[in-house]
Amino acid sequence: TQAITRHHLQRLLRLAGERVRGRLYLCLERAPLTPRTISLCYSQPTRPGLDVRYLHPDWPKHAGRVCDLLMHDCPSLSPGQAVDLANRYLAGRPGMAEALTVEHPEPEEPEEDLADPDWRPDQFANVALGGTFDRLHSGHKILLATGALLASRVLTIGITGPGLLGNKVLPDLIQSYRERAAAVVDFLADTRPDGPVYHVTELAEPLGPPARQADYQALVASPETRSGCDRINAARTAAGWPELPVHCVPFAQEEEGATPAPINETKLSSSTGRYRLLGAPLRPPLRPPVPGRPYVLGLTGGSGSGKSSVGRRLAGLGARVVDCDRLGHAAYAPGTACHRRLLAEFGPEIAPDGPDGAIDRKALGRRVFADQSARQRLNDIVWPEIRRLALEAVHSGPQSASPDVVVLDAAVLLEAEWQCLCHEVWLCLIPKREAVKRLTERDGLTEEAAQARLAAQLTDADRLSWASVALCTLWEPEATQAQVELAWKRLLRERLGATPGPQSNL
Template identity: 45%
Template sequence: MFQTGILVLTSPLSLISLRIAPVLAAAAKIVENILYVHLHPGLGLAGNYFQPTPTYIPANREVSQILTNLYAKSLNVCSCLDVRVVLSNIKNHCSIQQPFSSVQMLSEPPEVVLTDYRITDLNQSNIVMQCLEKYVLGCYTCKSNLRAMFLPSGIDGAENFCPDVMDSNLCESIPNYSDVVLGGTFDRLHCAHKILLSMSCLLTGKRLLIGVADGELLHSKVLKELIEPYQDRVEKVRKFLLDVNPAVQYELVSLRDPYGPAITDPNLKCIVVSDETRKGGEAVNRKRLENALQELAIHKIGLVENVNRTTDEEEKISSSTLRKRLLGSLLVPPKNNPRIPSTPYVIGLTGCTGSGKTSVVQYLQKMGATTINADAVGHESYRPGRAAHQKIVQEFGQEILLKDGTINRIALGKIVFGDQEKLKCLTSIVWPETAILVKQMISEAGAEGKPVCVVDAAVLLEAGWNDMVHEVWVVIVPEDEALKRIMKRDNISEEDAKKRLANQWTNAQRVQHANVVLCTQWEPEFTEKQIQKAWHLLQNRRPTC
C-alpha cells in the first residue's frame, strides 16, 4: 500500500462517469491516504512517448458534471481516501492560456501513478509505464521512487458506448468572473465541500474569497462542540485549494456574521451558493444594493445526496452528519497511566446537569458495566461521623444541620450556589473525601473481577478525578435543552436553572478532555445506538486479563 498516489484518467470525458466507480475502488486497494486525480482524455503513445505537456480541457458543463460525479462516487466506493481532482489543466477560455511553465508542487507528493490507460499490446506495457512516470514527473512533484500501475478500465465495452442523444448543454462553457466569493463552515472537509470549492475555482479567473464561519455563527450548529478549530478548518481548505489549482489567488477570512466582506468588497462579481444557501446569496445582494454596490451573479451548486444515510441522518452530505457519526467513537486515544490498575477498566462519565447522564448509566448497566454514582458517594462523604461532616459544619455553621445531625443539603445549596468563594470552599472539603471513597469502591470492583467500572461524576473534570480513570466519556446536550430538563425535573425557574449551569464547566470545556462523546439530544433509540457503538469499540481496545 502507498500513502499517496495520482490517478491519470485517459478515458474520454463521456466515459469517465461510467468507469470511475470501479477504478476508484481499485485505487483504494493501493492508496491509503490522498489520491490526486488528473484528467487527460485521449492521452496516448506517440511512438515511445506520451504527449510532453498536458492538454487544456475547456471548463464546460460536462466537466462540471464529471467533477460532481467523481467526488460523489468517491464517497461511496472509497470514503477512506482523500480524493482531490487537480484543475490546473481545466481552464475557462483555454485558447488564451499560456503553456505549462513549471512543475506543480503538491502538498503530499505521490508515490505511485495509477491509470485507466488501456493496454492493447502487452509487449508495450513497460514502455507505457515508463512514459507515464515521465509524464507525471513533468507535471507534478512526486516521490523519487515513483512507480506506475495499471488499473482496470471498469466496464468492458464501455469504449463503444455512445448516448442516443448528445446533450448540447454539456458543451456550454462555465461562466468566468474575475473575483468570486463563497462562505461556509468547512468542518471536516468532505466531498460536497470539494465540489463547491472546485467549481468556485473554475468560475474565477483571478481571485477566490472564502469566508470561514467562526464565533457566533457556530452557536446554532448541530454538535457545535465537535466542530474543528477555526485555524484547522482554514488550513485544510487552503491545502486543498493549493493542490487543486495554485494559479488562483485565495483569500480566507473569518466569517462572524452572515454577510462578511461579500457586502463591502466592490471587486466581487459572483457569489457561489448551494441549494440551501441561495436565500443567503439573495440577502447579500440586497445589502450590496443598500451599500451602492453592484449585485453579484449567483451561481448555485446542487447538494450531494447521502446515499449511505441512516434514519438518523440528513438526506444530503453535511458536516453535521459527519459529526453525528463521531458520537460513540474514540476521538482521542486514552493516555497510559501506569498508576491505575488495568482491572477494572475505569470509564469516567461526566456531563452537565440535565445532560442525560442517568439514562446513559442505565444503558451501560444493561451492557454489563459496574457503576459508581460519585454524587451519591459525595453525599455519603459528609454524613455524621465522616471527616467532611465536621469540616463543613465548622465552615458553614450549625444552621445547616437537621434535627438528626445530618446536613441539610437544600440549606447548604442556598448558601453556596451563586457564591463562587463559598462553593469553592465546600468543594475543597468534599471532593478529596469523595475521591477516597470512589477509589475504594473501584478497588472493590476489581477484587470482585468486574471488567469495566463506570464512575458517574458530574464534577469529574473540575475535581481532577480524570487521573483515576482510563478514559473520559462526556455526555452533552444543547444548553437550551438542558435548561428545559432542569426546570421540569427540579421545578425551578429558568433563572435558577441558568445559575446551576453557570457553576459548571461548559460542554466545550468538557469535550476538550473527552475520549468519547455521547449526545442525548435526539430519540432514546439513537442514544442507545451511540452507547452500543461506544461499548463495542471499548471491548476491542481495552486490555483483557
C-alpha cells in the same frame, strides 16, 4: 484516458478505495474544464476517509505532490510512460512505488456530456462563497473548486466564526476556525496553485463582505446556502449596488457504507459527519490498561446532559457503575468527619435537625452558590472524601465481568481532577438550550436559574479536551443506545482485547 462514464468513474473510485488510505488525485485526460466535470468528480460516493482531489492536465504541478501509486486505464502504457504520466500532474519521485492498470470495460452507458458552451473559466474578477467547512468533504470541494474556476483575480472564502455556530448540530465537535481555514487553503493551493488569490475571512455576521463591499462580480452557493445569497443581493440593492449572479452547485452524495444518522438530511453534510463521531474514539486513552486491575472510565457531562442514563446503559452492557453523586450523600452523612467539618465551616443552620442531623443540601447550596470562595471551601472538604470512597468502590466492589470495566460517574470529574483516576474519559454533550429545557422540566428551575447553574460549570468545549469518547442524548433513546454500544464494542475489542459478551447484544 478513456471515455468518461459515471459507471466507469465509480468503478475506478471503488478500486482506488481498496488500495488508497489517504489522498487520491483524480485526473481525467478527456474531460473539459467545466463545473460539470468538477461536480462529476466530487459527487460520486467513495470510501470514508478517501480524500479525492481533481486535477486538470493544464494546471501546473505542485512541488508538494508525490505519487506512491498510479492507477490508469491505458493498457499499452509502459512503466516509463506511467512515470511520465504521473509527472504531468504530480511532482513525482524516482522509483514510484507501483503502477496499476485498471481494465476499461465496454461502456454500459453513454459517455458523460461534460461540455458547456456557455461556460468559460475566469469569468469574473472577484468571486465570493461561504460556509462552515467543518471536516472538508466532497460537497465543500465542489463549492471551492467551482469558485476557483470562476474567479480570475480574487476568490473570497467566508468561513463561519465561533459566534455563529450555536445553532449548528453538535457545535462543540466543530473544528476550530484555524483548522477549518487551514484545510480550505490547503485544498485550494494544492489543486489550483495557479488560480486566483485566495482570501479567507472569518464571518462574524452571516452575509460577509459581498453585502458590505461593492467590488464583487459573482457568488457561488450550494442549495443550502442559496437563500443567504438572496439576502446578500437584497443588502446590495439597498446599498445601490448591482445584484450578483449566483452559480449554484449540486449536493454531493453520502460516502459508501456510511452509518445512518438521525438527522433530517439526505445529502453529504458536516452535521452527519459530526454525528458519526459520537461513540467513536476521539483521542487515545489517558493511560494503558493494567492486567488484573479494573479499567476505569470517567463518565462526565453538564447538568441535563443525560449522563446518568448513559451510565445505566453501560451497566446493562456489563460495566460496574460508581455513582459519585450518591457517594457525595454518604460523604457528609451524620457522624462523619466531613459532616463535622461542614458544620464548623458553614454554621449549624445547614443542619436544621441539630448537630447530629442530616445536612440540608439545598440550604447548603444556597449558601455557596453565589459565593465562589465558599464554593471552593465546600469542595475542599467534600471532594477528597468522595474521591476516597470512589477509589474504595472501584477496587473493592464485586467484579461483574471480565474484563472488569468500572464507570466513575461524576459531574465534577474534571473540576475535581479525578481524571487521574481514570484510563479514559467519556463525555455526554448536550446543546445548552436543551440542557436549560431539561432543567426547567425535570428540576422545576426557572430558565434564569437553569442558565445560572450551567454558567457555573465547565463548558462542553472545555471538557472535550479530555474526552476519548463523546456521546449525546439529544435524539431518540435508540440513537443513544447505538452510540453507547459502538463505544463499548470498540473499548472491549480495540483497547482491552476482549470480545463483547452475550449481555452486550452487539
